[in-house]
Amino acid sequence: MPLTPGAHRPTSTGPDGIGTWPAVGIVLALLAAANLVMHRWTGLPGLATAVVASVLLLGVLRAAGGTWEDAGLAPGTLARGARWALALIGLVAVVYLVGALLPATRTLFEDRRYADLSGGELLIRVLVLVPVGTVLLEEIAFRGVLYGLVRRVRGTVWATAVSSLLFGLWHVLPSLHLATAKPALTTVFGDSATGAALAVLSAVLFTAAAGVLFCELRRRSGSLLAPMGLHWAVNALGYVVGYLLR
Incomplete structure (x- = not known):
């Protein structure tokens, strides 16, 4: 009998497969190794790591008896997911535009890391680094494979909680210098070691909350393309706005 989304499934796939929790x-x-590699090496090595890790993660899901539906990539859901993605990209663009134009919120989009960024580098980040190096791996890992594996045995609530918590922890290394990179955050946290730690904790909590939203988009749309669209828009358009406000 076909299994419905979110239904509990056995933790073992038999002698030819691996159980759900060993797969997790x-x-x-794999994610811990990828996080360390991508924090140490950016550019082409980071992109290669993201692609290889994404393929390996999908392989693990498959070995545990998972399907394209478990990953949020069932062919029948892609058109609906694409419509969600386009709508979300448009919404983020409007929010960023208004926020960048209003003096009260403009400083939230300023980032010292973009001071020496060229137009070519911006395009590479927006069209290559963000979609491949960030969105592809993170969505396949957290809203695709992890979410799909945990939902098989514990349901949607547990899948959302586990995926989102781990998504927050994934951002510890990228957030280490966040307090000094963004002027708005430096004002709040200062430039001390304590301030840096608080900034990292805030980033983890914020991204965990964002993970809940991404999981809900995955659930409602039935497709990984919806959170992928929102994820790309938040990151890539953030680069664009930060570049224009230098």
């Missing part, structure tokens, strides 16, 4: 453990090990 393998996924966590």
Whole structure:
């Protein structure tokens, strides 16, 4: 009998497969290694790591008996997911435009890391680094494979909680210098070690909350393309606005 989305499934796939929880453990090990590599090496090595890790993660899901539906990539859901993605990209664009134009919120979009960014580098970040190096891996990992694996045995609530918490922890390394990079955050947290720690904690909590939203978009649309669209828009358009406000 076909299994419905979110239904509980056995934790073992038999002698030719791996159980759900061992699969989750393998996924966590792969993500930990990828996080360290991508924090150490950016550019082409980081992109290659993201692509290879994404393929391996989908392989783990498959080995655990998962399907394209578990990953949010069932062919029948892609058109609906694309419509969601386009609508969300448009919404983020409007929010960013208004926020950048209003003096009261403009400083929230300023970032010292963009001071020496060229137009070509901006395009590479928006069209390559963000969609491949960030969105592809993070969505496949957290809203695709992890969400799909945990939902099989614990349901949607647990899948959302586990995926979102781990998504927040994934951002510890990228957030280490956040307090000094963004003027608005420096004003709040200062430039001390304590301020840096608070900024990292805030980033983890914020991204975990964002993970809940991404999971809900995945659930409602039935497709990984919806959170992918929002994720790309928030990151890529953030680069664009930060570049224009230098």
